[in-house]
Amino acid sequence: MAAEGTKSPLRRLREYYDEAEPTCPACGYVDQATGWTGRTDGQQVSYRHKCPSCGAVQERELDVCRD
Ligand SMILES: [Zn+2]
Incomplete structure (x- = not known):
């Protein structure tokens, strides 16, 4: 599993x-x-x-936090 350091999950989803x-x-x-128009809480x-x-x-709808 490579750490994607600078990219947030939201960024990757975008x-x-x-x-x-x-x-x-x-x-x-x-x-x-x-x-698509993205929005997050x-x-x-x-x-x-x-x-x-x-x-x-x-x-x-997608989960951001899956840990
Ligand atoms: Zn249509």
Whole structure:
């Protein structure tokens, strides 16, 4: 297990979601422009994406602290 020193878990998650293009489950639109919006309360990160085509909202919740 390499220590990722300068990168926080949130930062790594942001990078992951920066790579992942949100695909709308409702209409299939792939949003390459907007991406996910991240938010954290210190224990969980919520990622949210609103489809610019049909307005459907997707949310993902991830635990930051897993130790
Ligand atoms: Zn959609």
